[in-house]
Amino acid sequence: MSQQMSRPESAPTAGSATVTVFASDRSWIESNAVDQCHQVAALDGMVSVAGMPDLHPGKGAPIGAAMTSTVLYPFLVGSDIGCGIAVFPVELKRVVPEQVARRFPDLDIALDPDRDADDPAWAVVDGEIPAGHLDGLGTVGRGNHFVELARIQTVLDPAHTARLGLAADDLVLIVHSGSRGLGERILRAHTERHGAGPAADPAGYLALHDAAVRWGSLNRRLLAARVLHALGARPTEPIVDQCHNLVEVRDGAYLHRKGAAPGDGRDVLIAGTRGTCSYLVAAHAGPQANFSVAHGAGRKMSRADALRRGRAKHTVEELRRTPVGSLVVCGDRQLLFEEAPTAYKRIEQVIADLVEHGLATPAATTVPLVTYKTIDRGGNARTASRRDRPDHRRGRGRS
């Protein structure tokens, strides 16, 4: 299938918004996702839609897109307002992945100000909890969210990596999480009255949105503090923390980012998968790309497809012990299949596309050691039971 890439093309449906997809023809982009970009381009007030190389279809709006409009559309940011990826230095001498996997705290259990009053993670809170929202504080969530202990593998730009305070073999903690129930509540309040329509009160929406963005960033710092403390390391400040679901007012317009990281002179961690490397990049995207870069490898398969195909292709053991030798802590088998590395595009191609279009310069790669998704009470090293095997299916699947 031929795709028009990296050259602005007018939306054929209506309006004057440009649609540009920053991907080479070597990158697989689902046509549904490009269709969604054109649907967005046809919205009232839309000025330009930039698709990133990790572009894939979302619920109503594309994921991996930066969309500039004179009108503020909450659905273009989605429910996980403030979702982002932060990177924390880890000051540990040496780590044994099996031990680390066992020491992760249960990140589905929220920090409770009363019950967990003595938890040292609270030290990262300076001032009020945004929106006074305590539900789910310090929890990682589901879907593509994770907390990962990783190692700097290949230094591609030594000077830039050094400016980040990093060198080859250093340990980092990568946290991908968002605003949990808070952002969901904010979008729902809008959607109940206005559906996919514009914000009736943009300033009002932005005030709530900004609180969710701050909450998401605080949540990532709390997650890092919980994990670092459990591993016997000092809590640290993030060296990178970019939010990829948000809207910002820029040059008098609304720049919506959905699965697209701010790429105007910032350092961004572009996540690979739970079994491949990630990339720390210096991003330098200009107006054509709506000042944005990709946020990850991008899904290649829907969750339903990944589950169906993954069960035929992978054992639970190989998803828990990945090709790069890392461990995945995930007590939820369905999630393990949905998040299989083979369900994602190749991160190397995503990065190559960004480089080719002058949007980013890679500084270093990180290789996962232990990725935490959700608690595994059975223990990560345990051998798979009969029902873990792909040929032993229970009941009838939905898809």
Place this chain on the structure above:
DNA sequence: ATGTAC
């Protein structure tokens, strides 16, 4: 991605 309904 989410809390909640099925």
